[in-house]
Amino acid sequence: MSQLKVVVAGAAGRMGAANIRAITEHPDTVLHAALDRDGSEAIGQDAGTLAGLPACGISITSDAEKALAEADAVIDFTTPGASVMLSKLTSGRKLVHVIGTTGCSIDDDAEIAAAAEAGARIVKSGNFSLGVNMLAALVRQAAAALEDYDIEVLEMHHSRKVDAPSGTALLLGKAAAAGRDVDLEERSVRVRDGHVGPREAGSIGFATLRGGTVVGEHSVILAGPHERIELTHRAEDRGIFANGAVKAALWAAGKDNGLYSMADVLGL
Numbered sequence: 001m002s003q004l005k006v007v008v009a010g011a012a013g014r015m016g017a018a019n020i021r022a023i024t025e026h027p028d029t030v031l032h033a034a035l036d037r038d039g040s041e042a043i044g045q046d047a048g049t050l051a052g053l054p055a056c057g058i059s060i061t062s063d064a065e066k067a068l069a070e071a072d073a074v075i076d077f078t079t080p081g082a083s084v085m086l087s088k089l090t091s092g093r094k095l096v097h098v099i100g101t102t103g104c105s106i107d108d109d110a111e112i113a114a115a116a117e118a119g120a121r122i123v124k125s126g127n128f129s130l131g132v133n134m135l136a137a138l139v140r141q142a143a144a145a146l147e148d149y150d151i152e153v154l155e156m157h158h159s160r161k162v163d164a165p166s167g168t169a170l171l172l173g174k175a176a177a178a179g180r181d182v183d184l185e186e187r188s189v190r191v192r193d194g195h196v197g198p199r200e201a202g203s204i205g206f207a208t209l210r211g212g213t214v215v216g217e218h219s220v221i222l223a224g225p226h227e228r229i230e231l232t233h234r235a236e237d238r239g240i241f242a243n244g245a246v247k248a249a250l251w252a253a254g255k256d257n258g259l260y261s262m263a264d265v266l267g268l
């Protein structure tokens with residue numbers, strides 16, 4: 001089998017570097033191009049060097065059309081606007097598009113779904129690690145079994161993170177809502193401030209912490225009478241997300257166009 005030719009979007013970012021390393025280390029993938037924002041200081045720099053590897057001869061570009069030419073797949077951890085723009089390009093070319101970007105609005109998600117419908121093979125997830133996707137399956141089970149327990153999702157990330165709640169917190173909230181057979185949009189309480197009154201039964205609460213260099217920590221707390229269950233995942237290295245993204249790209253290469261999740265990739 002020939003190697004999957006993968007473009008990294010957001011190449012100069014925290015996840016971009018991890019993705020370049022994961023693609024370089026996997027025997028079935030090869031770095032095809034590295035893309036970042038027009039005007040970024042990283043444009044023109046060697047993608048390997050920027051990722052802490054030996055120089056690889058691929059310069060970071062802001063020309064998306066050029067980067068995608070002859071490519072098989074894009075691994076994209078950027079911003080909502082960039083992911084929507086790229087989904088239109090991957091759709092026209094019928095490419096694999098792995099989207100790790102979080103903080104997408106309902107409208108952004110609708111545009112991404114339309115791109116998948118039109119031709120792209122998109123895998124989108126708020127978290128590409130095996131551990132978090134396993135945790136989501138456990139949360140769904142616990143939420144269904146402990147139907148009267150109060151559910152709260154707590155997350156902490158590094159100080160540079162720009163969206164809240166995290167994509168993972170929302171993924172875990174959705175898993176809890178699915179276990180209860182309710183709609184998360186109708187039940188979630190994202191912020192509490194001031195005299196908010198007692199907790200509404202059946203709601204799913206979110207709490208956000210930011211600071212330091214925390215890669216990502218999530219707890220789902222199920223609180224009942226005189227006892228509490230806490231299901232926790234702690235990410236220690238961004239390589240867990242990057243390895244999952246590479247796995248998703250290889251998996252989607254054999255699929256029809258459509259919108260898939262990491263749970264689909266892992267068969268959970």
Ligand SMILES: NC(=O)C1=CN([C@@H]2O[C@H](COP(=O)(O)OP(=O)(O)OC[C@H]3O[C@@H](n4cnc5c(N)ncnc54)[C@H](OP(=O)(O)O)[C@@H]3O)[C@@H](O)[C@H]2O)C=CC1
Pocket residue numbers: 009010011012013014015016035036037038040041077078079081082099100101102103125126127128129163167241
């Ligand atoms: N699903 C998952 O498993 C994970 C998801 N994430 C998510 O991935 C995203 C990126 O995270 P992280 O790497 O920490 O963030 P960074 O800010 O470090 O990286 C994002 C990169 O994308 C670049 N970028 C911005 N606009 C464009 C554009 N139009 N085209 C190409 N590149 C662009 C940024 O450039 P510049 O800085 O110059 O603007 C930056 O280099 C976030 O949404 C985060 O929540 C993170 C980890 C795991």
Ligand SMILES: O=C(O)C1=N[C@H](C(=O)O)C[C@H](O)C1
Pocket residue numbers: 102126127157161165166167168169215216217235
């Ligand atoms: O921005 C991050 O760093 C992370 N973002 C993802 C999220 O929003 O859940 C995944 C991971 O926790 C790291």
